[in-house]
Every structure is written in C-alpha cells, then in structure tokens.
Amino acid sequence: LPRARRIGDALLHALGHDRTFTDGRIRNAYRAGPVPEGAALLPGWWDARQKLWAEDAYQDGTATGNVAWAALALLNLDGSAQGAGYRAGARRMLGWITANAADAHAPEGFSGGCDGFDPGQTVLAWKSTEHNLDVHAVAAWLHRLEGRPEDARTAAIARRFLDAVYAPGPGVFRLGTTPEGQLQPTDHVALDTQLWPLIGVADAPAAWQRPVAYAEAHLAAAGGFDFNEDRDGLWVEGTAQAALTYRALSRTADAERLLGTIARQVSPSGLLFATDVPRLTTGIRIGPASTENDFFYFRRPHLGA
Structure with missing residues (x-):
C-alpha cells in the first residue's frame, strides 16, 4: 500500500x-523520478542541434x-485508503472526460482526447472502444x-458505444470509429479490445465471449497473444490481460498456461520485457501527425507489462 500510495499521490x-491547464486533465506521460514542488514535470530532451528543450506531442x-x-x-487506492483524496481525484478526472470528450454524434460516446503542445492542442475526434470501456x-x-x-448516465453512454x-x-469488437465518425472495419483489431x-x-x-475465441483463432502467438493479427511476436502485457480474462471466465488451466509464458519474459532487472521480439507492431498510429503506423513495442523492460 505505501508504494501504491506514492503513485496515487x-x-x-x-x-x-x-503547468498550463486547471481543468482536471492529466498528461499522457510525466518525467520519471521524485515529484518536485510546483508544476508536474513532463518528459523531454535537450536538442543540441537546435539548442532547445524538446518535447513529444x-x-x-x-x-x-x-x-x-x-x-x-x-x-x-480509495478502497484501501479512504479519505486520502483518491476518490475525489478520480471524480475530477471523470469530470474532465465528460466536459471535454463527450460526443453525441452516432454512435454516441467519448472521443479520444487531445494531442500536441500547449496551449493550442488538437482535439482527437475519433472514438476508441478501449477508451469508452475505461470510461x-x-x-x-x-x-x-x-x-x-x-455517473449512471455516463456509464450508460459508454456502454451503448460498446x-x-x-x-x-x-x-469481434471494432477498434472504434474514424475521425469522421464511421465504424472501423473488422479486418484490423486489437487484443485488449x-x-x-x-x-x-x-x-x-x-455473446461477448465470442471475441475471446476470435482472439484465440486470429491473434495467438508464441504461447500467448500478439497485439494484432499479424502475429509478429508475443505482447506480454496483452498476454497477462488474457490470463486475467481466462481466470474471470473460470478457465484456470488456460490462465496458468499464459502465466507460464509470461514467466519466461523476466528481464535481468526483474521487470517483464514488453515483447519477445526486437520490435512488435500494432498497426496503429501514435498521433494525428503520424503518416504511417508508428506505435511499436520493443523488447525492453516495461512497467505496463
């Protein structure tokens, strides 16, 4: 609990x-290390050629x-440390989502958020199945x-999107919608969805158990699962998600089999590798400025895994 509370705090x-906004958002990434007083620090690097501090959109x-x-x-965390402000923080985060990502265009749901540098960020008009499930x-x-x-209304909107x-x-569950609001095709899917x-x-x-069978038929790889259907390697985080789902479905033997696969992906540091291949593709683009599918996982120790 003390370690978890450090992250929650x-x-x-x-x-x-x-550093810029006061509307209840958090960023996609923060600088690793102790949290200083004042504004939360974002990741970046010194660009020696341009002689400036650079950041990622x-x-x-x-x-x-x-x-x-x-x-x-x-x-x-609120379940183990009530009164510490964690529930209030979660409520404020949900408030940012309902105020900034609600999209009534059919299918109604919650859009992708925003991308780019302060203060003029790009609104992401597409809707993600994964995001709406999280909401x-x-x-x-x-x-x-x-x-x-x-809260019941918000939950119902996101459920109808699913x-x-x-x-x-x-x-199968589609990835979501395009920026124009069209349903994504079913020829490209993701495991977590x-x-x-x-x-x-x-x-x-x-009927929602059918996508598990679809994943087993189309996304299985290397004793576990790939992120997508090209099966170019093992996605360790997704394989762990599959183990959890199997356990929820009382498929204990299948869960244990996947955990055995995961146990073979421990790095020297003790963290799990993200994948068993040098680079794992996802078929997804990171942001609106990307001109090609550039979201990859690498064989590096990975906290998410």
Missing part, C-alpha cells in the same frame, strides 16, 4: 499542478483512456459508491 499532484497530450485508467487506479468502468464504479445519476462497435457477424469488455462490464452478455 503523484497522480493527484499532477492533477492539481499542471503525444506525451504532452491527454488521451481519454489514459485519464480513465488513472482514475481506476485512484479508485482502487464505463470508472463511471459505473463511482455510481456504485455514491449513486449519482450523472454495443455499437460489437460486430456480431465475426464476433476483445478481452476487456468481459472484465470491465458487470453484466457483459454471453
């Missing part, structure tokens, strides 16, 4: 000490799913705790 500090941005993910962490989980959790009608992006023909609905929605319908 750092998130609360970032929430209340942004994605890291400076705010993805809706990352805000919700941090809120879920705070709600977990549903946060709103449903807060509603269980406090019973506020607005229903809208489920493709019953192949039995197939798994998380079963553990993020309390009343997930039985």
Whole structure:
C-alpha cells in the first residue's frame, strides 16, 4: 500500500499542478523520478542541434483512456485508503472526460482526447472502444459508491458505444470509429479490445465471449497473444490481460498456461520485457501527425507489462 500510495499521490499532484491547464486533465506521460514542488514535470530532451528543450506531442497530450485508467487506479487506492483524496481525484478526472470528450454524434460516446503542445492542442475526434470501456468502468464504479445519476448516465453512454462497435457477424469488437465518425472495419483489431469488455462490464452478455475465441483463432502467438493479427511476436502485457480474462471466465488451466509464458519474459532487472521480439507492431498510429503506423513495442523492460 505505501508504494501504491506514492503513485496515487503523484497522480493527484499532477492533477492539481499542471503547468498550463486547471481543468482536471492529466498528461499522457510525466518525467520519471521524485515529484518536485510546483508544476508536474513532463518528459523531454535537450536538442543540441537546435539548442532547445524538446518535447513529444503525444506525451504532452491527454488521451481519454489514459485519464480513465488513472482514475481506476485512484479508485482502487480509495478502497484501501479512504479519505486520502483518491476518490475525489478520480471524480475530477471523470469530470474532465465528460466536459471535454463527450460526443453525441452516432454512435454516441467519448472521443479520444487531445494531442500536441500547449496551449493550442488538437482535439482527437475519433472514438476508441478501449477508451469508452475505461470510461464505463470508472463511471459505473463511482455510481456504485455514491449513486449519482450523472455517473449512471455516463456509464450508460459508454456502454451503448460498446454495443455499437460489437460486430456480431465475426464476433469481434471494432477498434472504434474514424475521425469522421464511421465504424472501423473488422479486418484490423486489437487484443485488449476483445478481452476487456468481459472484465470491465458487470453484466457483459454471453455473446461477448465470442471475441475471446476470435482472439484465440486470429491473434495467438508464441504461447500467448500478439497485439494484432499479424502475429509478429508475443505482447506480454496483452498476454497477462488474457490470463486475467481466462481466470474471470473460470478457465484456470488456460490462465496458468499464459502465466507460464509470461514467466519466461523476466528481464535481468526483474521487470517483464514488453515483447519477445526486437520490435512488435500494432498497426496503429501514435498521433494525428503520424503518416504511417508508428506505435511499436520493443523488447525492453516495461512497467505496463
């Protein structure tokens, strides 16, 4: 608990000490190390050629799913350290999402957030299945705790988005929508989107187990799972997500098999490697300025894994 609280307290500090904004957002990344007084520090590097401090547009941005993910962490902490401000922090994060990412265009849901440098960031118009699932989980959790009608409405909007992006023909969840609002095709999917609905929605319908079978048929690789359907390597974090989903489905032997695969990916530092190959592709672009699919995982020790 003390180690977890250090992370939670750092998130609360970032929430209340942004260098530019006071609207309840957090950034996609922060500088590693002790948290100083004052504004939360963002990652960057000294560009010797241009003689300036450089930063990354994605890291400076705010993805809706990352805000919700941090809120879920705070709600977990609230269960063990009530009254420490973690629930209030999660509520403020959800407030940023509902104020800045709500999109009534069909299918109604929550858009991707914003990208780029302060103060004129680019609004991301696409909607992500993963993001909306995260939002549903946060709103449903807060509603269980406090019973506020607005949380129930937020959870319901995100849940309806999940229903809208489920493709019953192949039995698969789409990635989400395009920036123009069109449903993404089903020929390119991601592993986490197939798994998380079963553990993020309390009343997930039985039909939502079909994407697990789809993942087993189309995304399995190297004793576990790849991020996407090209099967170019093992995605360790996603394989752990699959193990958790198997356990939730009472498929204990399958979960243990995947955990055995994961156990073979421990780095000398004790952290897990992100992948078992030098570079794992995802078929996804990092930000709106990307001209090609440039979101990769590398065989490096990885906190997420």
